[in-house]
Amino acid sequence: QKEVEQDPGPLSVPEGAIVSLNCTYSNSAFQYFMWYRQYSRKGPELLMYTYSSGNKEDGRFTAQVDKSSKYISLFIRDSQPSDSATYLCAMSPILTGGGNKLTFGTGTQLKVEL
């Protein structure tokens, strides 16, 4: 079993829809949670970053972390065709003086259609 599970999709939604993307994880040590967006043949772009449990909002994006359920979500409101990409969740434990080694999900491919 992988430490981080993410449905690969593809997920297809109409423009303007609310999109919900999710990841589950098994490692209780994870404390930092990130969402990256990746366009085809490009590097991952950091979208959202949260520490521990709770919600964080940035424009049309909301990240939620439920550590009791080991479940994280990314919501995209008023989705646009330009949101079509692969969305990767990533997480890491508390820094212990070393590097912030991220464990990624497989990514969910999202397509927003006109």
Next chain:
Amino acid sequence: DTGVSQDPRHKITKRGQNVTFRCDPISEHNRLYWYRQTLGQGPEFLTYFQNEAQLEKSRLLSDRFSAERPKGSFSTLEIQRTEQGDSAMYLCAVGTGGDTIYFGEGSWLTVV
């Protein structure tokens, strides 16, 4: 602009040849990472530098792989005797003063 430049962006090589990728952070970052991403998968951690010191290496980094960061600025990742299974995107990333990590555009490797 991610602030991380990678070169070359694409490389096609024959099996058995050596390849080297370079990563140039635009500004100073004491933490630098290499990840590998294959099609349909998320990036996987390969190795990590704190300044010029290589502090951690993944089991994925076989003896054919070597990474350096000689002056604590740019970094190189060399793959010797390439195999078809090495075909992937090799991503360089840097850590800021906080806990976030920013990736470059990646270097695509195809081994034929």
